[in-house]
Amino acid sequence: MSDKPIDRRAISRRDLLKTAGAAGAAALIPGAAGAKEAPASVADTAAVRAGPAAAAAAPAGPLMNLTAAETELLSAMVDRLIPSDDMGPGALEAGALRYIDRALSEAESDSVEAYRIGLAALDRYARYSRGAPFLELSDEDKDSVLIDVQLGGATGAGVGFVGSSGAFFNMVKSHTWQGVFGDPMYGGNIDFIGWDLIGYPGARMRVSEQDQRELEAGQLPPARRSAYDYGQFQLIRGEED
Amino acid sequence: MSAAASSRTQMSARSALCALAFTVCLPLAAEAQATFVVESPTMRAGEMMPRDYSPDGRNVSPPLAWRGLPDGTRQIAVICQDHGAGNPPPWVHWIIYNIPGSATGLPEGIPFDESRPMPPGLEGAVQGANGWGMPMYRGPAPPGTSLHHYHFAVFALDAELDLPPGLTRDELLEAIDGHVIGLGSMTPHYRRHPENQEIDP
Numbered sequence: 001m002s003d004k005p006i007d008r009r010a011i012s013r014r015d016l017l018k019t020a021g022a023a024g025a026a027a028l029i030p031g032a033a034g035a036k037e038a039p040a041s042v043a044d045t046a047a048v049r050a051g052p053a054a055a056a057a058a059p060a061g062p063l064m065n066l067t068a069a070e071t072e073l074l075s076a077m078v079d080r081l082i083p084s085d086d087m088g089p090g091a092l093e094a095g096a097l098r099y100i101d102r103a104l105s106e107a108e109s110d111s112v113e114a115y116r117i118g119l120a121a122l123d124r125y126a127r128y129s130r131g132a133p134f135l136e137l138s139d140e141d142k143d144s145v146l147i148d149v150q151l152g153g154a155t156g157a158g159v160g161f162v163g164s165s166g167a168f169f170n171m172v173k174s175h176t177w178q179g180v181f182g183d184p185m186y187g188g189n190i191d192f193i194g195w196d197l198i199g200y201p202g203a204r205m206r207v208s209e210q211d212q213r214e215l216e217a218g219q220l221p222p223a224r225r226s227a228y229d230y231g232q233f234q235l236i237r238g239e240e241d
Numbered sequence: 242m243s244a245a246a247s248s249r250t251q252m253s254a255r256s257a258l259c260a261l262a263f264t265v266c267l268p269l270a271a272e273a274q275a276t277f278v279v280e281s282p283t284m285r286a287g288e289m290m291p292r293d294y295s296p297d298g299r300n301v302s303p304p305l306a307w308r309g310l311p312d313g314t315r316q317i318a319v320i321c322q323d324h325g326a327g328n329p330p331p332w333v334h335w336i337i338y339n340i341p342g343s344a345t346g347l348p349e350g351i352p353f354d355e356s357r358p359m360p361p362g363l364e365g366a367v368q369g370a371n372g373w374g375m376p377m378y379r380g381p382a383p384p385g386t387s388l389h390h391y392h393f394a395v396f397a398l399d400a401e402l403d404l405p406p407g408l409t410r411d412e413l414l415e416a417i418d419g420h421v422i423g424l425g426s427m428t429p430h431y432r433r434h435p436e437n438q439e440i441d442p
Contacts, residue, residue: 129298144300144353151373153296153382156433 063097065104065112066119073119074100074172076135080142081176082197089193091180099179099188100172111171117160118168122149124159185228192224203227275423277309279395283349286427290391295380295431299350302335302378306346307395311423314342314397318417320410321393323381327372333410334391335378336369338417339403353377355406367406369413376407381431388432397423 063071075097084090104112126134126145134142146169148154154165161168179188181198189195195202201215202223214220284290284303292298305319318338326332337351340363348360351368355376359366368376383389398420408416 129296129300140354141299147353147375147377147379148296148300151296151375151379153300153379156382156384157297 063101065101066115070116070119071097073123073134074115076142077119077122077146077172078176080139080146081173082180083139088197091176093190094180094193095188095190096176096179099182099186100175102187103175103178108175114162114168114171117162118165118171121154121160121162121165121168125149125154125157125161125165128157128159129154183226183228185226192222195222203230205230205232275311275397277307277311277395277397277423277425279305279307279393279425279427281305281427281429284427284429286429288429290381290429290431295433296382297433300378300380301350302347302380303393304347304349305393305395305427307425308345309425310342310397313399313422315401316340316342316398317344318396318398318413319347319393320396320413321378321391322410323383323389323391325389326383331392331410333370333372334380335371336376336408336410336413337366337378338369338408338413339401340366342398342401351378365403367404369406369408369410383432386432388430390428390430392426392428394426395424396421397425 062068063074066074075092078091078096078100082091082094082096084093100108104115122145123134125148126132126137126142129148130137130141130145134145137145145154149161149165150169150173152164152166155161155163178186180194181200182188182194183203184190184192192202194200199218200222201220202225204211204223204225207215211220280286282304284294290303293301294303307317310317316338317340319335319340320333321335322331322333324331337347340347344362344366347363351363351366352359353375355368358364368378370376371379373379381389381391396417398417399422400420402416402420404413404416
């Protein structure tokens with residue numbers, strides 16, 4: 001493998017949650033990382049007006065930017081990044097796929113080809129190294145494959161990754177995090193699954209002393225509101241549009 | 242071996258590892274008195290590692306076996322490293338320690354998932370942080386078609402140290418310093434073959 005240390009461990013859900021809080025919080029703030037992917041379609045504007053519940057209720061359906069086979073592969077990969085387990089629902093339930101698809105339609109449209117190439121290479125690497133398509137591997141073997149992809153070990157296997165396999169892994173991981181921990185207005189974090197997962201109490205315009213005490217005691221009830229449910233951010237969004 | 246005799250043969254963990262590093266092509270230094278045999282049912286020193294121990298295959302940890310441990314061995318630690326990589330070298334591929342002194346080796350495929358139990362006979366063993374910062378085995382994938390040597394160093398320790406998981410190589414060497422009463426190693430090599438890379442998807 002390439003002799004380049006990484007500072008993130010992406011497979012373990014436990015480890016993921018150690019660092020997810022910052023990403024989730026940043027995504028709350030318009031203009032921050034999550035807001036960068038803000039779609040600006042008519043449908044999204046309607047979603048802003050209707051609130052996150054309406055966005056969450058939209059059917060997942062087939063993805064617009066990937067084939068059925070590519071969607072299946074991406075779904076399997078995203079499922080292993082944040083699996084559903086005894087800690088709660090995972091990335092698929094949180095709508096990460098739909099978030100990624102929406103991002104690929106708009107702010108991340110330049111990444112569609114990277115997804116296609118990377119997913120094809122992922123499956124070729126699974127066949128080459130583990131002797132079976134990625135979808136047919138056990139969860140443990142899928143994780144092992146993804147670790148190799150993350151660390152760059154799949155790079156020199158001649159399976160078609162462009163540059164480091166780690167770049168593809170990090171792209172998907174980053175988008176998955178955004179889809180799970182970002183504001184629900186962007187199409188992911190359905191039913192606030194991501195925020196519940198990390199114990200984030202939600203976007204608030206004001207925090208009282210009592211709120212602060214409850215927050216520090218871990219007893220602050222979640223707000224369960226999108227930042228765009230607040231008029232202030234709707235105004236900002238309207239100005240951006 | 243008596244405690245006094247044991248203390249006479251103890252050596253600095255760093256000096257032991259330095260001495261082992263040269264065993265790739267040189268005999269072990271004379272002061273490293275207690276040596277023992279390290280081998281593998283699937284690998285041979287100076288020969289190619291099977292691809293299953295690399296990301297060209299399943300990337301599972303290889304089986305190791307040792308014999309002739311010095312009397313008084315209470316615990317064992319293993320480091321796999323590539324002295325031809327890393328900045329500075331070596332690049333660490335695997336660290337496992339707190340291995341009971343009664344163990345005669347490691348089976349293939351030590352779990353990379355920390356939540357999975359260690360195989361029978363290895364209770365209490367934990368893995369340290371490799372060069373990528375991950376507590377697991379990740380095998381060789383040298384760049385291009387270059388040939389790299391992978392040094393499996395096995396330390397016999399005179400104490401049950403109960404070290405925490407996730408130690409780096411330097412932290413482990415510091416922790417076992419003064420407790421090393423014997424050492425052994427084997428050094429197979431690996432290269433990625435271009436012909437291995439021609440696949441039929």
